[in-house]
Amino acid sequence: MRIYYFNPGDYISESSEKLTHFYFYVQGKSKVFLNLENGKSLLCRFHHPPEIVGDVELFSGKTYNQSISNEIKPSYLYCYIVFNREGSPGMM
Numbered sequence: 001m002r003i004y005y006f007n008p009g010d011y012i013s014e015s016s017e018k019l020t021h022f023y024f025y026v027q028g029k030s031k032v033f034l035n036l037e038n039g040k041s042l043l044c045r046f047h048h049p050p051e052i053v054g055d056v057e058l059f060s061g062k063t064y065n066q067s068i069s070n071e072i073k074p075s076y077l078y079c080y081i082v083f084n085r086e087g088s089p090g091m092m
Helices: 055-060
Strands: 002-006 011-013 023-027 030-035 041-047 067-070 075-079
Antiparallel strands (some): 023 075, 030 041
C-alpha cells in the first residue's frame, strides 16, 4: 500500500485511461466529470472520504470513461497493491 498526495487541479484519473490500481480516500475531495464533444464538461459527482475509487473498473478490465480531478483542498489517497495479469503482486 502506498499513500499519494494530489494538489488542487491534479488529475487522479483521465477519461479513457485504463486503471492499474484503486484508491481509498483518506482526506480531501475530488470531482468526477465527463468531457463532452462541444468542449464543455458535465459534473457527475464528488468523491470524499471514506470512499473507494477504481475497484470496479480495475477488476472488470474496463476503461474509466470519466475524469477525476482533485478539488479545492489537497487530497491524500491510499493506493492499494493488486495482482498484475501474471499473478505476481506489485503496483500495476
